[in-house]
Amino acid sequence: MSNAMYNKMWHQTQEALNSLLDKESQKMTEPQKNRVFFFQMLATFYIKYVQIFRNLETVYDKMVHPQKRTLIRTVLDGVMGRILELKNEMVELELTEFHYFDDILQDLKLAPQQLDIPIPKYFLKEKVEVIKEREKILAQILAESGLATKDLKYSAKSMPIEEAVKLIQIAERARQGRLRALFMKQIYLQEYRAKLSKALGEKVTDTKAAALCIQKIWRGFHQYKRTEKEREEEMIFLGMDPPPFFNQVSTTVIKAERVDRLREEIQTKHEANYKAALVTIKDNLKLTEGPDIRESLQEQIRHWFIECRNLTGTFPDFPDVEEGGSALIFSNKTPQQVIDDIIAKQEEDERGKKKKGEKGKTPKKAKKEKERKLMKEKKEKSKEEEEEWKMSPSVFFQTMEEGNNIYKDMWMNKDESWNFPQDYDPELVKEEKWKELESELRVQVDELMRQELKNLKLAVNREREFPGKPGKKKDKKNKGKKGKKGKKDKDLTADRTIESLYRELVEEGLLIQALKVNLSDYIGEYSYLGTTLRQVSIEPMPSLLDVRQLITLYGILPLGSAAVHAKAPLVKSLLLVGPPGVGKKMLVHAICTETGANLFNLSSRNIAGKYPGKSGLQMMLHVVFKVARELQPSVVWIEDTEKTFYKKVPHAEKMNEPKRLKKQLPKILKLLKPDDRILIVGTTQRPFDAEIQSFCKVYQKIILVPRPDYASRYVLWKQIIQRHGGILSKTLNVSCLAKITDGFTQGHIVEVVKDVLTDRRIRQQTYKPLTAAEFTEAITGMSPVYKEEEESFKSWYAKTPLGKKRALALTGDTTEKAKDKGKKKEKKGKKKRK
Numbered sequence: 001m002s003n004a005m006y007n008k009m010w011h012q013t014q015e016a017l018n019s020l021l022d023k024e025s026q027k028m029t030e031p032q033k034n035r036v037f038f039f040q041m042l043a044t045f046y047i048k049y050v051q052i053f054r055n056l057e058t059v060y061d062k063m064v065h066p067q068k069r070t071l072i073r074t075v076l077d078g079v080m081g082r083i084l085e086l087k088n089e090m091v092e093l094e095l096t097e098f099h100y101f102d103d104i105l106q107d108l109k110l111a112p113q114q115l116d117i118p119i120p121k122y123f124l125k126e127k128v129e130v131i132k133e134r135e136k137i138l139a140q141i142l143a144e145s146g147l148a149t150k151d152l153k154y155s156a157k158s159m160p161i162e163e164a165v166k167l168i169q170i171a172e173r174a175r176q177g178r179l180r181a182l183f184m185k186q187i188y189l190q191e192y193r194a195k196l197s198k199a200l201g202e203k204v205t206d207t208k209a210a211a212l213c214i215q216k217i218w219r220g221f222h223q224y225k226r227t228e229k230e231r232e233e234e235m236i237f238l239g240m241d242p243p244p245f246f247n248q249v250s251t252t253v254i255k256a257e258r259v260d261r262l263r264e265e266i267q268t269k270h271e272a273n274y275k276a277a278l279v280t281i282k283d284n285l286k287l288t289e290g291p292d293i294r295e296s297l298q299e300q301i302r303h304w305f306i307e308c309r310n311l312t313g314t315f316p317d318f319p320d321v322e323e324g325g326s327a328l329i330f331s332n333k334t335p336q337q338v339i340d341d342i343i344a345k346q347e348e349d350e351r352g353k354k355k356k357g358e359k360g361k362t363p364k365k366a367k368k369e370k371e372r373k374l375m376k377e378k379k380e381k382s383k384e385e386e387e388e389w390k391m392s393p394s395v396f397f398q399t400m401e402e403g404n405n406i407y408k409d410m411w412m413n414k415d416e417s418w419n420f421p422q423d424y425d426p427e428l429v430k431e432e433k434w435k436e437l438e439s440e441l442r443v444q445v446d447e448l449m450r451q452e453l454k455n456l457k458l459a460v461n462r463e464r465e466f467p468g469k470p471g472k473k474k475d476k477k478n479k480g481k482k483g484k485k486g487k488k489d490k491d492l493t494a495d496r497t498i499e500s501l502y503r504e505l506v507e508e509g510l511l512i513q514a515l516k517v518n519l520s521d522y523i524g525e526y527s528y529l530g531t532t533l534r535q536v537s538i539e540p541m542p543s544l545l546d547v548r549q550l551i552t553l554y555g556i557l558p559l560g561s562a563a564v565h566a567k568a569p570l571v572k573s574l575l576l577v578g579p580p581g582v583g584k585k586m587l588v589h590a591i592c593t594e595t596g597a598n599l600f601n602l603s604s605r606n607i608a609g610k611y612p613g614k615s616g617l618q619m620m621l622h623v624v625f626k627v628a629r630e631l632q633p634s635v636v637w638i639e640d641t642e643k644t645f646y647k648k649v650p651h652a653e654k655m656n657e658p659k660r661l662k663k664q665l666p667k668i669l670k671l672l673k674p675d676d677r678i679l680i681v682g683t684t685q686r687p688f689d690a691e692i693q694s695f696c697k698v699y700q701k702i703i704l705v706p707r708p709d710y711a712s713r714y715v716l717w718k719q720i721i722q723r724h725g726g727i728l729s730k731t732l733n734v735s736c737l738a739k740i741t742d743g744f745t746q747g748h749i750v751e752v753v754k755d756v757l758t759d760r761r762i763r764q765q766t767y768k769p770l771t772a773a774e775f776t777e778a779i780t781g782m783s784p785v786y787k788e789e790e791e792s793f794k795s796w797y798a799k800t801p802l803g804k805k806r807a808l809a810l811t812g813d814t815t816e817k818a819k820d821k822g823k824k825k826e827k828k829g830k831k832k833r834k
Contacts, residue, residue, distance in 0.1 A: 003063070003064060003065075003422050006058075006059055006062050006063050007063075007416075009055060009058070009059055010056075010059045010063070010068070010072065011412070012055075013052055013055040013056055013059065014075075014404065014407050014412075016048070016051070016052055016055075017052050017075070017079070017400065017404060018404055018408075020045070020048055020049070020052065021397070021400060021401060021404060023045075024045060024391075024394075024397070025397075027041060027045075027391060028390075028391045028393070028394075030390075031388035031389065031390045032388065032389045032390070033388055033389075035093070035389060038093065038389040039090065039093055039094060040104060042086055042089055042090050042093065042391070043090065043099065043101050043104050044104055044108070045086055046083065046086040046087065046090065046101075047101060047104060047105070047108060047110070047115065048108075049079055049082055049083050049086065050083060050114075050115060050117060051110075051114065052079055053076070053079045053080060053083060053117070053118070054114070054117075054118055056072060056075060056076045056079060057076065057118050057120050057121070059072055060072045060073060060076055060120070060122065061120075061121045061122070062263060063422075064263065064266050064267055064270055064421075064422040065270070065419075065422040065423070065424070066270050066271050066273075066274035066423075066424050067274070067424055067425055067428055067429075068411065068422075069267075071403060071406055071407060071410075071411070073122075074399060074402075074403050075399075075400060075403035075404070075407075076120070077396075077399070077561055077563045077564055078396045078397075078399040078400040078403060079396075079400065080120075080557055080561060080564050080568075081395065081396035081399075081563075081564045081567055081568045082394060082396045082397070082400065083117070083553070083557075084553060084557065084558070084564065084568040084569060085392075085394055085395070085396065085568065085569060087553055088569040089391070089392060091802075093389070094806075095802060095805040095806040095809050096802070096806050097550060097701065097702075097703060097802070098530075098542040098546050098550075100527060100530025100531045100534065100540070101115065101531070102528060102529070102530060102531040102532070103531050112526040112528070113526075115549075116545070116549070117549060117552045117553065117557075119519065119552060119556055119557075119560070119594050120560065120561075123556075123560035123561070123594065123595055123596065124594070124595075124596050125264075127596055130596075131596045134598075134631075135513075137502075138506060138511075138513055139513075141502075141503055141506045141507065142506065142513070145506070145507045266421075270422070270423050270424065273423060273424060274423075274424040274429075277424055277426065277429055278429060278433065281426065281429050281430055281433050282433040282436065282437060285430065285433055285434060285437050286437060289434070289437075290437065290441065293437065293438055293441050294441050294444070294445055297326070297438075297441065297442060297445045298445055298448070298449065300326075301326055301445070301446075301449045302449075302452075304316070304329065305453065305456065315453060315456055315457050318446070318449065318450050318453050321443070321446070325442060325443065325446040326442060326445070326446050326449070327439065327442055395567045395568075396567060396568075410428070491626075492618070492619055492622045492623075493619075493622065493623060493626065498626075498627060498630050498631070501623050501626065501627050502627055502631070504623065505600070505623060505624065505627060508610055508611075509601070509606060509610075510600055510601060510602065510606070510607070510610070510620070510624060511598060511599070511600055511601075511627070512599050512600075512601050513599070514589050514592035514593060514597075514599040514635075515586075515589040515593070516589075516593055517586055517589045517590050517593055518590060518593060518594065519548060519551065519552065519556065519587075519590040519591075519593075519594055521586070521590070522544065522547075522548050522551075522583055522586060522587060522590060523544070523712070523715055523716050523719050523720075523746075524543055524544025524545045524547075524548065524708065524712040524715065524716075525543060525544070525545060525709070525711035525712045525714070525715050526543055526545050526546075526711075527540060527542065527543035527545075527546060527709075528711075537810070539794075541706045541709070541790070541794075542704065542706055543706075543709060543711075543712060544583075544706070544708055544712045544746075545712075547587075547703060547705050547706075548587075550701075550703050551587050551590070551591065551703075554571045554574055554701050554703075555571075555574060555591045555595075555635075555679060555681070556591055556594050556595055558570075558571060558677070558679075559591065559595040559597055559633040559635075559677050559679055560594070560595045560633070562675075562677060565674065565675075565677050566674045566675060567674070570674055571679070571700055571701055572669050572672050572678075572679070572680060572700055573669060573679070573680040573681070573682070573698060573699045573700045573701070574679060574680070574681045574682070574699065574700070574701050574703065575641065575681075575682045575683075575684065575695075575699035575701065575702045575703065576588070576681065576682070576683045576684070576703050576705055577684055577687050577702060577703065577704050577705065577793065577796075577797070578685070578704060578705030578706065578707075578793065579685060579707060579745065579785045579789060579790070579793070580685050580745070580747065581745030581746060581747025581748055581785075582705045582706070582707060582708075582745050582746060582747070583705065583745075583746050583747070584683040584705055585639070585683060587705075588635065588637050588681050588683065591635055591679070591681070592635050595633050596633070597632075597633040597634050597635045597679075598627070598628065598631050598633075598634045598635070599634075599635050599637060600624050600627075600628060600634060600635070600636045600637065601637050601639070602624065602636055602637070602638050602661065603637070603638055603639035603640060603641075604638075604640065604643040604644055604656060604657075604658035604659075604660070604661070605639070605640065605643075605656065606639075607620070607660065607661075608655075608656035608657065608658075609656075617660055617661075617664065621664055621668065624636070625668065625671075625678070628676075628678050629676055629678065632676065632677040632678060633677040633678070633679075634677070634678045634679075635678075635679050635681055636678065636679070636680045636681070637681050637682075637683070638661070638680070638681070638682045638683070639683050640683070640684060640685070640686075641682030641683065641684050641690075641699075642684045642685075642686050642687055642688075642689045642690040642695070643658035643659075643689075644658060644659060644660075644661050644662050644665070644690075645659070645662060645690035645691050645694050645695045645698075646658060646659060646689060646690065646691075647689060647690065647691055662694065665680070665698045666697060666698060668680075669698065680698075680699075682698075682699055687793075687796050688792065688796055692796075692799055692800070696800050696801055702797070702800055702802070704793060704794075704797050706790070707743060707744075707745050707785045707790060708745065708746060710738055710739065710742070713737075713738040713741055713742075713744075713749070714734060714735060714738040716746060716749050717734050717737050717738055717741075717749060717775075718734055720749055720750055720753045721734075721753055721757070721770070724753050724754065724757045725757055725762040726753070726757050726762070726765070726770055727765050727769065727770065728770075729769040729770065731769045731770065731771050732769065732770045732771060732772060733772045734772075736772050737772050737775055737776070740772075740776060740779075741779060741784075742784075743784030743785050743786060743787075744779065744782065744784045744785070745784075745785060748779065748782050748784070751782075752775055752778045752779050752782075753775070755778050756770075756774050756775055756778055
């Protein structure tokens with residue numbers, strides 16, 4: 001796609017965003033009485049914002065114009081934050097982390113794939129060099145300390161010469177034996193044929209009959225091949241089979257990759273030019289237009305002094321630097337507007353004085369009556385609000401509107417025929433820098449004019465200044481600040497550098513290297529029957545792609561963008577619950593890979609024997625979170641987190657002190673601020689062993705990771721076999737494999753595929769294709785996740801705060817329905833009597 005195409009895509013997306021913002025501003029004020037209708041409204045907004053987010057992400061990644069990209073970035077962050085807000089509202093309304101939009105997607109004519117939230121590429125692109133440098137340092141420290149994982153695949157052992165000669169002899173004798181056996185087999189077959197011909201006797205064969213026989217066989221074979229080819233073409237046409245060379249990389253893809261690399265180079269070049277222009281244009285403006293700006297500001301302020309003197313009889317008080325100086329008075333206002341403001345202020349002051357006098361006269365009884373009326377009104381409003389649902393105000397709505405307005409004013413109808421290479425626009429830079437220069441010069445002019453005002457006051461009015469007043473104001477502000485600060489945690493490592501603390505954590509094994517796993521590697525399929533099952537009051541198990549979407553929303557998007565993390569609904573901790581082999585550990589590593597985050601391992605097994613005692617534990621947590629804050633984004637992983645919250649510690653684990661972090665974790669969570677891009681992630685296979693109250697207090701969001709369903713297993717088998725070098729043929733029935741392996745997890749499937757697809761088996765595929773029997777034989781020795789185990793996870797989740805609320809809401813709905821039915825029956829009975 002060319003730049004013009006991406007520009008067109010941007011304009012279309014902005015139009016869609018503009019109409020969506022208009023709709024949302026209308027709906028925000030309108031309360032809804034039906035809960036189902038309100039959820040559908042939220043869901044439609046959510047889906048539409050996801051579509052806009054997808055388009056904006058591609059536009060931001062592919063566009064070359066630096067000034068457009070800065071605007072798109074602000075809007076992109078705003079849309080991202082709004083998606084998180086809507087998700088939070090839907091969770092509070094439906095009291096579940098998983099939502100299903102099958103009916104809404106049908107109405108909007110969208111595929112479920114279009115609901116997938118992409119991970120913005122700028123998360124990693126903007127800090128590629130930092131991540132590479134950090135990985136290099138980490139690898140160096142691991143190598144020096146001897147903790148680096150060695151690649152066992154290519155490690156060769158030294159062998160004595162005699163043993164090596166013996167091995168070669170054995171191999172050679174085996175080869176000769178195989179050849180001799182083959183030769184003997186050929187001799188035997190020849191002898192056997194000769195015996196048969198003697199026994200039957202020599203028959204005179206007819207050449208015509210022989211030719212007919214050959215023709216018959218050849219035509220049958222030719223027709224068979226022809227029909228087979230036609231069947232394959234039909235299956236490809238229907239979309240049942242992939243076309244030939246489907247898995248091979250086409251030339252168009254290679255060309256597109258080359259274009260993308262070129263685009264990235266141009267992006268960096270244009271960005272560098274833009275940054276250089278910001279400095280040079282500002283310097284030129286300072287030289288050429290700086291003196292004129294200073295003079296015009298001085299004249300404007302002097303005019304204000306004189307007008308105030310003429311209207312009020314006294315000179316005005318000049319605003320402080322903290323208040324904004326003269327910018328507070330002259331912000332986008334003409335001199336006439338400033339005069340009108342002065343007159344309006346005078347009138348307001350007079351009215352205020354009159355009101356104060358009237359208030360003093362009002363009796364106490366009248367006040368009490370007013371208070372009673374207000375209380376009644378509040379009660380009535382609260383009753384009404386209980387029955388109605390309203391959209392909560394958005395923090396990101398303003399940023400999106402501002403971005404949209406800038407687009408309308410600046411880019412919507414802009415003629416860019418002169419700017420074919422899509423480099424920066426110098427005129428826009430001049431406008432931006434002129435405002436900056438004006439604000440800088442205003443500060444200097446304000447200082448001069450304050451002095452001039454003092455001189456004028458002394459000369460004309462002979463007014464004395466009281467220097468005590470501004471000082472008192474400052475003291476009050478300082479006092480307020482002191483009160484806000486309160487107690488601060490002591491820096492236990494003030495004398496040490498971050499580099500030394502980083503090295504210490506790596507050597508202790510608390511800071512580990514994250515595996516390079518993308519979230520797209522977490523394979524699964526969508527749940528297509530979620531809404532229909534819920535309508536029949538059956539709670540469906542979430543699909544693997546639903547889990548993947550939650551990881552994106554709660555983990556990756558807030559960690560990747562600082563602007564989103566600061567304002568969006570804050571998720572400090574996340575718990576992944578599920579049976580072994582469902583990919584909990586993989587998801588933790590995927591969060592780190594997609595955001596470029598550091599990974600800290602505070603599992604009870606990992607911290608056992610490290611930093612002993614209370615002071616040691618305090619020091620360990622201080623160092624970990626100090627480094628995590630400095631090198632954010634960071635992920636603090638607690639594997640087998642149920643051990644930290646054991647109901648009763650097993651005798652074998654008492655020496656390891658698994659409950660060391662139990663009291664400290666809630667304190668740590670309180671200290672985490674919106675600016676700290678730190679996420680605590682816990683993984684557990686046995687949540688039943690933990691105290692549920694303390695467990696749920698620490699973990700804000702609990703995600704139940706299920707075993708894969710049939711659709712997910714089908715996709716898993718296909719993709720994992722292909723990734724490990726397997727070829728999918730007609731002899732391999734993948735559907736049968738997916739059906740048989742009900743209850744088996746992703747971990748089981750990967751293990752089986754690795755066992756079957758050895759290097760030798762991969763080479764044999766050309767003449768011996770894969771069959772389902774090979775995989776079923778390998779999986780028979782493994783134990784699956786039974787339904788009883790899955791039900792135990794479900795029942796545990798029902799005991800969590802959100803699970804309890806959901807259960808109560810469902811029981812409430814059923815009772816309400818029963819009441820409604822009863823009322824209807826009563827009405828019918830009354831009508832019959834009449």
